[in-house]
Amino acid sequence: MRLRETRQREVVDTSTAARLGRVDGAVLALDPARVHALRLSRTEAGALLSWSDLTAFGPDAVTVPGAGALREAVDDAEAAAAQADRDLLDKPAVSEFGMDLGTVLDAELDPDTGTLLAIVTDRGDIDAQRLLGVGSYAVIFRE
Amino acid sequence: MTAALVHAAALTGLPLVTLGGEREALIKDVVFDRGTGQVAGFTLNNPGLLSRSRKDALPWDAVHGFGDVALTIVDTSVLVPLEEVAPAAERDGADVLAGQVLTDGGTELGTVVDVILDLSARPPDVVGYEIEPGPALPGHGHRVLVPLPATGAVSGERLIVPAAATEFVADDLGVFAVTVQAFRNRPASVTEGQN
Numbered sequence: 001m002r003l004r005e006t007r008q009r010e011v012v013d014t015s016t017a018a019r020l021g022r023v024d025g026a027v028l029a030l031d032p033a034r035v036h037a038l039r040l041s042r043t044e045a046g047a048l049l050s051w052s053d054l055t056a057f058g059p060d061a062v063t064v065p066g067a068g069a070l071r072e073a074v075d076d077a078e079a080a081a082a083q084a085d086r087d088l089l090d091k092p093a094v095s096e097f098g099m100d101l102g103t104v105l106d107a108e109l110d111p112d113t114g115t116l117l118a119i120v121t122d123r124g125d126i127d128a129q130r131l132l133g134v135g136s137y138a139v140i141f142r143e
Numbered sequence: 144m145t146a147a148l149v150h151a152a153a154l155t156g157l158p159l160v161t162l163g164g165e166r167e168a169l170i171k172d173v174v175f176d177r178g179t180g181q182v183a184g185f186t187l188n189n190p191g192l193l194s195r196s197r198k199d200a201l202p203w204d205a206v207h208g209f210g211d212v213a214l215t216i217v218d219t220s221v222l223v224p225l226e227e228v229a230p231a232a233e234r235d236g237a238d239v240l241a242g243q244v245l246t247d248g249g250t251e252l253g254t255v256v257d258v259i260l261d262l263s264a265r266p267p268d269v270v271g272y273e274i275e276p277g278p279a280l281p282g283h284g285h286r287v288l289v290p291l292p293a294t295g296a297v298s299g300e301r302l303i304v305p306a307a308a309t310e311f312v313a314d315d316l317g318v319f320a321v322t323v324q325a326f327r328n329r330p331a332s333v334t335e336g337q338n
Contacts, residue, residue: 136164
């Protein structure tokens with residue numbers, strides 16, 4: 001599954017069939033590189049949804065067991081990682097030694113675990129385990 | 144390791160990026176240690192429209208990598224107060240780039256306009272100068288690259304180079320790495336003093 005496909009997907013509570021919000025972006029964690037949580041828009045409860053709390057990441061909707069899965073950031077570090085300017089997509093890809101690796105177009109992820117498999121750039125795929133940092137300016141990769 | 148030659152001036156404006164992917168600053172200037180002739184570090188500007196000079200600086204040994212699109216550091220804890228990299232006395236004194244180049248034989252070669260660095264070495268190796276040549280150099284009228292010995296060539300008001308350097312002048316960076324190697328590997332000359 002591609003990371004870009006996750007954007008704008010509806011989040012539905014399977015206990016009530018109510019729409020809880022829409023996916024606005026992915027909150028990433030490293031070592032191993034994975035989607036740790038989804039950032040939602042248009043929610044009434046919290047703005048984050050842990051990947052481990054999902055029932056399924058379906059082709060048409062993200063399902064969760066109840067509205068209780070929505071939460072706020074647990075600490076400053078998670079709040080910082082959840083900022084929209086820390087998104088992976090459309091950033092310059094740069095090696096840890098400052099070399100140009102292209103532009104990040106998308107990422108391939110395992111829909112069951114949220115694990116990132118590859119980062120897709122305009123110059124080809126990069127193994128997601130080389131991901132070293134995702135900042136507001138660039139995405140940094142190990143040499 | 145393959146030589147990676149750049150004009151020092153070309154580093155100006157290069158973003159300083161952490162391994163976390165944040166752009167912290169832009170490179171303002173390369174600072175040279177006048178005593179050793181080596182690169183001491185870099186002064187910094189803030190990024191953005193109001194790119195003001197910063198009160199901190201980057202020592203060369205805190206550089207994680209020099210690349211074509213960024214100079215990288217682990218994080219901002221490696222930055223030090225400006226004074227530690229570029230003492231005020233040196234910042235206000237004669238800039239090494241304003242110097243004349245004189246051979247040890249006493250011939251004025253021209254005026255330094257830029258410094259050529261090999262970024263594959265640590266610290267970055269000062270391998271030569273770009274100079275606006277005087278009449279003593281052939282093909283004067285356009286800037287040329289003059290190689291430096293492996294050790295100790297930056298000095299006070301004037302930069303003294305071995306006379307043999309004039310036989311190893313290059314027109315562009317593409318061939319200069321080979322020129323520098325040839326110059327440094329040449330048989331010892333009687334005119335070259337050892338320090």
